[in-house]
Structures are given as C-alpha cells and as structure tokens.
Amino acid sequence: DQQVKQNSPSLSVQEGRISILNCDYTNSMFDYFLWYKKYPAEGPTFLISISSIKDKNEDGRFTVFLNKSAKHLSLHIVPSQPGDSAVYFCAASGGGSQGNLIFGKGTKLSVKP
Amino acid sequence: DTGVSQDPRHKITKRGQNVTFRCDPISEHNRLYWYRQTLGQGPEFLTYFQNEAQLEKSRLLSDRFSAERPKGSFSTLEIQRTEQGDSAMYLCASSKSPGQANGYTFGSGTRLTVV
Numbered sequence: 001d002q003q004v005k006q007n008s009p010s011l012s013v014q015e016g017r018i019s020i021l022n023c024d025y026t027n028s029m030f031d032y033f034l035w036y037k038k039y040p041a042e043g044p045t046f047l048i049s050i051s052s053i054k055d056k057n058e059d060g061r062f063t064v065f066l067n068k069s070a071k072h073l074s075l076h077i078v079p080s081q082p083g084d085s086a087v088y089f090c091a092a093s094g095g096g097s098q099g100n101l102i103f104g105k106g107t108k109l110s111v112k113p
Numbered sequence: 114d115t116g117v118s119q120d121p122r123h124k125i126t127k128r129g130q131n132v133t134f135r136c137d138p139i140s141e142h143n144r145l146y147w148y149r150q151t152l153g154q155g156p157e158f159l160t161y162f163q164n165e166a167q168l169e170k171s172r173l174l175s176d177r178f179s180a181e182r183p184k185g186s187f188s189t190l191e192i193q194r195t196e197q198g199d200s201a202m203y204l205c206a207s208s209k210s211p212g213q214a215n216g217y218t219f220g221s222g223t224r225l226t227v228v
Contacts, residue, residue: 004155034216043117043204044156046216089155100169101146101217103155 003027004092006104015113019077023090023104026071031094034101035064035075038087048075052094080111117220119205125226126195133191134223138207145188146217147180148204149173156204162188163210195227 005024013019023033031052036044050057050064050073057064063076077084090104118137126132138145144163148156159178160170164185174180177195182188192199202224206217 032214036216036219041221043206043219043221046218049214049216051214091155100158100161100171101156102158105153105155 001026002104003030004090004102004104006090006107008107009105010108010110012110012112013080015082015111016079019075019080019084019109019111021075021077021088021090021107021109023073023075024071025073025092027092028068028071029094030092030102032092033064033066033073034091034093035062036089036091036103037084038089038106044089047088077109080109082111082113085109085111117205117207117218119203119220119223121223122221123224123226125228128197128227129194131191131193132195132225133189134203134205134225136188136190136205136207136220138187138205139218140186142207142209142218143185144208144210144217145182146206146208147188147190148206148219150202150204150222151200159190192225195225197227200225200227 003026034049035047038044048059048062066073087106087108089106091101120135146161147159150156158171160180162182177193180190202222204222206219208217
C-alpha cells in the first residue's frame with residue numbers, strides 16, 4: 001500500500017514557464033515532506049522541505065505548498081530551466097517511524113528550450 | 114568534505130555469491146541510512162543507524178541482508194546468497210539527527226546486477 005503517491009510519471013514544460021509537480025499521501029501522521037531531484041547515475045539531491053504545521057515554503061525558484069485537509073502537496077518551479085530536467089521524488093517522514101523517509105515513484109520533468 | 118561516498122559504483126555478481134558494499138557518510142553526520150531503488154520506483158528504506166546502533170530495519174531486509182556500522186563512521190551492507198531479485202541500486206544517505214528539515218544527503222549509489 002503506497003503511502004506517498006506521485007500519479008504523473010512524466011511532465012513536459014517549456015523553458016520559462018511554471019512546472020507543477022504533485023504528490024498525495026495517506027498517512028496523517030507524517031510530520032515533514034521533502035522533495036528530491038535525481039539525475040541519471042546520481043543519488044537523489046535534496047531540494048526543499050516543509051513541516052506539516054506550515055502550508056508554504058519558498059526557496060528561490062522552488063516553492064512547496066501543503067494542503068493537509070486534502071493530503072496533497074505540490075512543488076512549483078518558476079521559471080523552469082532546461083537544467084531542471086530530472087526525476088523529482090516526493091518523500092515524507094514520521095508516520096510512526098523515526099528514521100524512515102517514504103518516497104513516491106517519482107515524476108520525470110522535461111523542460112524544453 | 115566530499116559528501117557521501119559509496120563503493121563500488123557498480124557490481125556484477127553471479128547468483129548465489131555474497132557481496133558487500135561500503136558507505137562513508139559525511140563526517141559530522143551521526144545518522145546513516147540504506148535504501149534500495151529499482152527501476153521505476155522511488156528509493157525504499159532498508160535500515161538506519163544512529164552512531165553505531167542499528168535502530169530500525171525494514172521488512173525488506175531479509176535474513177540474507179546484514180548491515181553494520183562498527184565505529185559509528187562508515188557502514189557496510191552485505192547480501193548473502195544473492196538472487197536476481199536483489200538487482201537494484203543501493204543508496205546510502207546520512208544526516209544529523211533527526212535530519213528531516215534539511216533532508217538526507219545521498220551518495221551516488223552502488224548498482225548491483227545479479228546474473
């Protein structure tokens with residue numbers, strides 16, 4: 001049973017436009033949500049996180065929004081750049097585990113010049 | 114600090130053989146994690162250490178798998194009697210306790226192919 005779901009396997013956007021990546025979760029005990037970016041042949045790289053007590057966190061071009069009532073979060077990238085092309089993973093922590101991040105399956109973002 | 118280092122980067126082994134992977138975390142990080150990633154999936158948690166203590170193990174970590182962090186620094190993950198289903202990318206990560214807000218730092222992984 002997947003506790004963290006990324007329902008879009010892929011997303012294609014034009015350079016300069018907004019990229020919106022979505023993530024749904026089922027466990028209301030999660031206390032932190034994180035986004036990671038992964039290039040081929042590399043490990044995931046941490047991008048941004050949000051505590052469950054907040055609804056928005058911003059870092060440069062990256063903003064994460066959390067809607068607890070809908071158990072949904074999204075990552076906005078504005079403006080999108082070709083170098084943003086990668087697989088993006090949503091992850092959650094807590095939910096009864098002290099040391100475990102639970103990842104979604106990822107969304108492959110392609111930013112076209 | 115060069116980040117989290119994993120060795121080897123690639124490993125091809127025959128079914129039934131034993132393999133061992135090594136992870137060197139960021140030096141000031143007291144937590145170390147092992148994850149496994151297969152094609153089309155996100156990383157799946159295997160186990161984690163706080164210093165030298167192994168605090169949590171996933172049910173994915175069958176009795177053929179064993180992980181150690183003897184002095185609270187580097188860690189090893191051993192798989193005995195490998196099976197084709199063990200073929201995956203094995204990722205190591207480290208963090209300061211607890212680490213969620215600033216994320217975990219991942220290594221580049223060890224890709225295991227069992228033939």
